[in-house]
Amino acid sequence: MRVSKLRIVLGIAFSMQVILAAAQKNTLDYFLDQALDNSPLLKDFQNQQLSLSLDSQLIGAALKPQVNGNSTNLYAPIINGYGYDEAITNGQQLSALVVVSKSFLSNKAVAAQVANLQLQSLITRNNGKITEQDLKKAIIDQYIVVYGEQLELDYNSHINELLKREDSILKKLTQDNVYKQTDYLSFTVTRQQQLLTTSQLQVQHTFDYSGLNYLAGILDTTVQLLADPHLELRANPDFSSSVFNRQFVLDSLKLINDKALLDLNYRPKIDAFADAGYNSSLAYLPYKNFGTSIGINLSIPIYDGRQRRLQYSKLAIQERTRVNKRDFFIRQHDQQVMQLLQQLRATENFIEQIDKQITYTETLITVNERLLATGDIRLTDFILALNNYFTARNMVTQNYVSRLKIVNQINYWTK
Numbered sequence: 001m002r003v004s005k006l007r008i009v010l011g012i013a014f015s016m017q018v019i020l021a022a023a024q025k026n027t028l029d030y031f032l033d034q035a036l037d038n039s040p041l042l043k044d045f046q047n048q049q050l051s052l053s054l055d056s057q058l059i060g061a062a063l064k065p066q067v068n069g070n071s072t073n074l075y076a077p078i079i080n081g082y083g084y085d086e087a088i089t090n091g092q093q094l095s096a097l098v099v100v101s102k103s104f105l106s107n108k109a110v111a112a113q114v115a116n117l118q119l120q121s122l123i124t125r126n127n128g129k130i131t132e133q134d135l136k137k138a139i140i141d142q143y144i145v146v147y148g149e150q151l152e153l154d155y156n157s158h159i160n161e162l163l164k165r166e167d168s169i170l171k172k173l174t175q176d177n178v179y180k181q182t183d184y185l186s187f188t189v190t191r192q193q194q195l196l197t198t199s200q201l202q203v204q205h206t207f208d209y210s211g212l213n214y215l216a217g218i219l220d221t222t223v224q225l226l227a228d229p230h231l232e233l234r235a236n237p238d239f240s241s242s243v244f245n246r247q248f249v250l251d252s253l254k255l256i257n258d259k260a261l262l263d264l265n266y267r268p269k270i271d272a273f274a275d276a277g278y279n280s281s282l283a284y285l286p287y288k289n290f291g292t293s294i295g296i297n298l299s300i301p302i303y304d305g306r307q308r309r310l311q312y313s314k315l316a317i318q319e320r321t322r323v324n325k326r327d328f329f330i331r332q333h334d335q336q337v338m339q340l341l342q343q344l345r346a347t348e349n350f351i352e353q354i355d356k357q358i359t360y361t362e363t364l365i366t367v368n369e370r371l372l373a374t375g376d377i378r379l380t381d382f383i384l385a386l387n388n389y390f391t392a393r394n395m396v397t398q399n400y401v402s403r404l405k406i407v408n409q410i411n412y413w414t415k
Contacts, residue, residue, distance in 0.1 A: 020229045026144050028229045031216045035139050036132065038217030045128030048305040052121040059113050065102045070275075071095060090281035097277035112260045119257055123250045129243045137412045140213045140229065141405060147226045148401035149205040155393050162189040162365075163386075169373060183379035190383055194390070204339075233344075236337065236414045239330060243415070248326040256317050262311050266304075271297040338412050344406045351399050354392055361389045404411045 036042060074093040076084040167187070174184040209223045239245050273295050280289030364385050372376035 005222050025225045025227045027227045031081055031139050031143055032136055034218050035135055039135055041131055045124055048124045049121050052117050056114055056117045065100050068099045070097045070099055090283060092282050094282055095279040097275045099275040101273040112264055116257050116261060120252050126243055126250060133415060137408060139215055140408045142215055143229060144401055144404045145207045146212050148397055149201060149208060150226055151397045152201055153205060159194060160198060163194060167191060173375060178375035179379050185385055187379060207398045231404050232412055233413050239333060251322050253317055258269040259315055266301045266308060269299040307350050333413060340406055340410045347399055347403045356394050357394045361392055367391055
């Protein structure tokens with residue numbers, strides 16, 4: 001008895017959870033936030049920026065004096081007259097030195113290296129923005145697909161209720177010989193086909209909802225209602241302010257900085273060093289071989305076999321390539337936006353026309369239902385009206401989904 005009561009209580013609790021889960025609506029912002037938080041690629045771009053900031057600090061650290069401890073311990077024996085020349089090796093050597101060295105770079109050289117890292121950081125950040133935009137577009141597209149299927153399931157449920165109601169009426173009228181048995185069977189086939197379509201759509205809806213969770217990195221197998229995304233068409237900004245154009249601008253700045261870094265390679269370089277400690281061949285008064293030394297290394301480029309000019313030519317080729325890609329991308333961008341806007345207007349006009357057709361079709365079905373109850377309409381005509389209604393409702397949903405997808409594409413290109 002207690003077990004039965006426990007099962008009842010658990011059953012009621014489970015039913016309440018199902019009802020609450022079904023009543024809850026997930027929004028588009030929820031999936032976008034989850035996708036941005038879970039994306040490993042976006043985290044990778046963030047880590048790359050952190051790494052580049054450390055590289056900038058490394059430049060400053062490398063300019064500070066570098067202190068190293070060096071020790072050399074050498075013994076070159078001569079056995080039976082065979083061995084290294086003592087004039088070279090001194091036979092043996094013992095040294096323990098503390099060496100301080102420092103590289104001297106001009107302010108321009110340091111600024112060029114720092115600017116190079118800053119540009120790499122900006123390029124990485126912009127790549128992250130483009131990746132974020134791509135991810136958002138993919139999430140919104142999948143959300144629209146799932147939401148469209150949800151709308152189809154909603155109106156299919158309405159249609160199934162309508163057919164169920166009409167089935168009970170037609171069954172009685174057929175039994176009263178108002179309609180032929182074959183007519184009723186035709187209606188039954190239509191109803192069964194609609195139920196199969198609904199079942200197939202339910203399976204597809206569950207699969208696509210799982211795909212939405214997969215894209216957003218959400219570990220969940222439940223299917224919940226989705227809120228209307230309410231996508232609005234953004235104002236079309238100037239292309240120069242977009243992340244796509246910024247990528248070309250940063251590439252141009254990178255090439256200019258690469259030229260500056262190339263020029264720095266042909267400037268004189270100075271390194272200073274100093275050491276102190278013990279350095280002895282142990283040949284004469286080794287206890288007095290404590291000392292110190294200082295020095296300067298100077299490197300002056302004189303001739304490199306025209307490598308500098310060839311490097312200039314390579315940079316010029318890269319700049320021409322960049323300009324060609326930018327100009328072609330702008331033409332494609334403008335053409336794409338114009339086509340999408342044209343497609344959007346056509347879709348919206350078509351939706352208005354279908355809405356009018358649905359209004360007429362619903363009115364026709366309402367009238368036919370009354371005639372059906374009295375047997376004053378042929379059942380084939382009623383089935384035809386139902387099929388026209390199904391088709392019109394399906395076209396509305398498909399075109400509404402198409403409109404949302406077009407808006408998403410336009411917003412992607414104009415963000």
